[in-house]
Amino acid sequence: MKLYTHPLSGHAHRATAMLSLLNVDHEVVVVDLQSGAHKQPDYLNISPMGQVPALVDGDVVLRDSTSILTYLALKHDADRRWLPADPAIAAQVQEWLTTSVKEVFEGPCGARISKFFGAAIDYDGAVEKTHNLMRIMFEPRLAHNDWLAGDAPTIADVANYGYIAAVEEAGVSLADYPNAREWLARIEALDGFVRIQSVAEIMGSSA
């Protein structure tokens, strides 16, 4: 299986972390976003919107980070720990996957790509959305639960981790969210987990 990725992508980090947690053999293909390789015909055949991550496993071609999490969990975790079969927990997982692609994308991810990559996004608006998200969704859930869905780690935790773990570098303090900070540390302590790298680590002090 091949993972098409880029080290600066929090979306791609989801796939990288899951492959590592499940110890799945794979080849890494870094797509050169800076030179526009993601918009070239070869790559558009894999990901029509020209985005990372993408996963190719034989005839299976996936162009979305949360679909990659679902695929890996169903294919490589026979015990269904990462995507439980229990209807209520599976539905909770889906709720948090949706949170990762909507509110986390608009809040923490928006702050990161506005600050570091010049995206045409209102930075202050993204910061405000991040605080609302932490205050309304994450802190209450994590006050009485160690994990986002059910009582064990799932793909919901993996999907939501990256952009929140990286948000302080983007200028949004998590000081007021102790439950979320403890949750981030619990995820980072999971056997096989790889934490998200900071922009400064990847790009050097010019970031």
Ligand SMILES: N[C@@H](CCC(=O)N[C@@H](CS)C(=O)NCC(=O)O)C(=O)O
């Ligand atoms: N729905 C996609 C979104 C992925 C995404 O936005 N990837 C960004 C990098 S973090 C990208 O490739 N952007 C380049 C572009 O859209 O042109 C997913 O969840 O995988």
